[in-house]
Amino acid sequence: MISLGITAVAILVVIGLALVRAFLGPTIYDRVLAVNMVGTKTVLLICVIDFLGGNGDFLDVALVYALINFIGVIAMLKFYHDDSGDAESAQAQNSTLQQEEIL
Amino acid sequence: MTVLEIIGSVCIIAGSLFGVVGAMGLLRFPDFYTRIHAAGVADSICVILIIGGLMMFASSWLIAVKLLMVLFFLLFTTPTASYALARAALRAGFHPVTGKSGGKS
Numbered sequence: 001m002i003s004l005g006i007t008a009v010a011i012l013v014v015i016g017l018a019l020v021r022a023f024l025g026p027t028i029y030d031r032v033l034a035v036n037m038v039g040t041k042t043v044l045l046i047c048v049i050d051f052l053g054g055n056g057d058f059l060d061v062a063l064v065y066a067l068i069n070f071i072g073v074i075a076m077l078k079f080y081h082d083d084s085g086d087a088e089s090a091q092a093q094n095s096t097l098q099q100e101e102i103l
Numbered sequence: 104m105t106v107l108e109i110i111g112s113v114c115i116i117a118g119s120l121f122g123v124v125g126a127m128g129l130l131r132f133p134d135f136y137t138r139i140h141a142a143g144v145a146d147s148i149c150v151i152l153i154i155g156g157l158m159m160f161a162s163s164w165l166i167a168v169k170l171l172m173v174l175f176f177l178l179f180t181t182p183t184a185s186y187a188l189a190r191a192a193l194r195a196g197f198h199p200v201t202g203k204s205g206g207k208s
Contacts, residue, residue: 007115007118014119017130021129029135033188047170067176069180070180070183074184077191
């Protein structure tokens, strides 16, 4: 099917653009948003690849991947939880976190 | 090609167009909250169109039901993740850019 191939290539382009935002993103929340988008598009890509050549087995993988992606985003937000009031201190803390590059 | 496959092809190509537009919004919008808007809205319509179009290609009921489960799960989790992200950013002290001039965040 030519339309399935076009869709797979378009999803790969979307993943590339979201990865650019994940590398550039000024704050940690931009990065989490872009990584969430990459995960969602990966689920769609697994479904499309299943229809390109599989026999329905990859759909279980897609379901489990959606679950793990959601739980990963929520866990990341809990990890970076910050109640310190104003934007300057939050941005300063984010910049130090980006400099350290823990993860 | 049958009629269902033509409908499915139109749906998945429209969904991939919405996905590319959402990714361009994610890359080019100036503020974090506008980026959440682009990613969340375009993701929802892209997931609906692509998985709904793939259901037209399904050869058995089991595959269609599995795709429906993936669709329901993504439709529940994507807005929840966007909401949690916006709430965490707002509580961390980032405020939306308002007014005519705007500006880079």
